[in-house]
Structures are given as structure tokens and as C-alpha cells.
Amino acid sequence: GQQVMQIPQYQHVQEGEDFTTYCNSSTTLSNIQWYKQRPGGHPVFLIQLVKSGEVKKQKRLTFQFGEAKKNSSLHITATQTTDVGTYFCAGSDGGSQGNLIFGKGTKLSVKP
Amino acid sequence: EAGVVQSPRYKIIEKKQPVAFWCNPISGHNTLYWYLQNLGQGPELLIRYENEEAVDDSQLPKDRFSAERLKGVDSTLKIQPAELGDSAVYLCASSFLSNTGELFFGEGSRLTVL
Numbered sequence: 001g002q003q004v005m006q007i008p009q010y011q012h013v014q015e016g017e018d019f020t021t022y023c024n025s026s027t028t029l030s031n032i033q034w035y036k037q038r039p040g041g042h043p044v045f046l047i048q049l050v051k052s053g054e055v056k057k058q059k060r061l062t063f064q065f066g067e068a069k070k071n072s073s074l075h076i077t078a079t080q081t082t083d084v085g086t087y088f089c090a091g092s093d094g095g096s097q098g099n100l101i102f103g104k105g106t107k108l109s110v111k112p
Numbered sequence: 113e114a115g116v117v118q119s120p121r122y123k124i125i126e127k128k129q130p131v132a133f134w135c136n137p138i139s140g141h142n143t144l145y146w147y148l149q150n151l152g153q154g155p156e157l158l159i160r161y162e163n164e165e166a167v168d169d170s171q172l173p174k175d176r177f178s179a180e181r182l183k184g185v186d187s188t189l190k191i192q193p194a195e196l197g198d199s200a201v202y203l204c205a206s207s208f209l210s211n212t213g214e215l216f217f218g219e220g221s222r223l224t225v226l
Contacts (some may be wrong), residue, residue, distance in 0.1 A: 006154075031216075042203060042217040042219050042222075043155065043217050045214040045215060088155075090215075091155075099157050099168060100215065102156070103154050104154050105153075105154050
């Protein structure tokens with residue numbers, strides 16, 4: 001079945017450093033979404049990518065969807081302590097069920 | 113606008129006891145999801161409803177888990193009997209469109225089975 005893998009599992013950075021998490025799917029995706037979950041909180045939607053090669057930016061966050069629609073990345077420029085949390089990608093292959101399959105997430109910690 | 117509401121937030125029970133979780137989705141959202149999240153893992157889909165119909169319950173352990181969404185609005189997830197391995201956070205989410213667009217998650221119900 002469809003699998004979504006994320007790396008790294010953990011990332012520790014100094015405030016001001018950049019951060020990138022990568023997401024890879026075993027199947028071609030119809031769309032990919034990114035969520036952020038703060039410690040003790042619930043996942044909150046960040047963005048959805050649909051088109052091959054799509055790049056979207058939200059302030060210091062840059063999201064990319066691969067040309068083959070099997071991988072994606074989230075890059076944060078100049079991390080801040082407010083960026084702390086776990087970042088999940090979730091992909092759908094658009095099949096008969098088309099359910100979103102979540103990766104295991106990348107837990108980001110930022111040292112001030 | 114109220115978000116997805118779940119209750120209880122926390123529940124501690126002994127193994128073999130029953131437990132039920134309730135979810136009220138965002139008004140107008142026809143699609144409702146129950147996810148299971150273990151510590152350090154991503155959410156895993158248990159069941160998806162379109163209105164009152166369970167359109168995907170393939171990952172729901174039907175020997176002990178059941179769910180209902182009788183009027184196509186709020187939903188209940190039940191575990192009977194609970195096992196130690198059921199300790200996790202049970203997340204409810206809703207969306208306006210099925211399997212596309214943003215999922216809105218509730219705060220979750222954290223279950224501890226002793």
C-alpha cells in the first residue's frame with residue numbers, strides 16, 4: 001500500500017539556522033499537504049501542493065512538490081523558537097479511497 | 113466560528129473497560145475522520161465518513177472498535193474492551209471536501225489504558 005516517509009526524524013538547530021524536512025512517497029501523489037503540530041497540540045494545516053514542480057512560500061517557509069509528484073520538502077529560513085514542533089507531510093494518491101497518508105513527522109527543536 | 117470539538121480530552125481506564133469518544137465537526141463539513149496517533153508517530157486513519165456513511169473503515173479494528181455518525185453531524189468512537197495497546201491520542205478531523213483540501217483537527221482525546 002501507499003507509504004509516506006519523512007526524514008529526518010529529529011532536527012535540532014540553533015535559532016537563526018535553516019531547517020529542511022523531506023517527504024517521499026512510494027506512489028505518485030495527487031496532492032500533498034503539510035501540517036504543524038506544536039508540543040501537546042493537534043495538527044494544523046499549513047499548505048497543500050497539487051501541481052508537479054510547484055513551489056509555494058509562506059513568509060520564511062518554502063514548500064516544494066517534486067516533478068514526479070513523489071516527493072516534497074519544507075524549508076524554513078532563519079528558524080525562530082516559535083517554529084518548534086513536529087512537521088508532518090500527508091499525501092494522497094487520489095485512488096478509490098484517496099485517503100491522506102501521514103508521514104511520521106520531523107520533530108524540530110530550536111535552541112535560542 | 114467553532115472548531116472541531118472533542119470530548120473527553122483525557123480518559124484513564126483499566127484494561128477490558130469500555131470507552132467512548134465524541135466529536136462535533138465544523139458546521140457544514142460533510143466529511144469526518146477519526147485518526148489514531150501514537151506517541152512520536154503521525155496520525156493513522158481509522159475511519160472516514162461522508163455524511164452518515166462510513167466510506168472507508170478498512171483500518172478500524174472491528175473486533176473491538178466501533179463508530180457511528182447517525183445524523184451525519186457528530187460522531188462517536190467506541191472501544192470495547194480496551195487493551196493496553198490502545199493507549200494513544202484519538203483525533204477527530206473534518207473537511208469541507210472529501211480527501212482534498214484542509215483537514216481541521218480537534219484537540220484530541222488522550223486515552224490511557226492501565
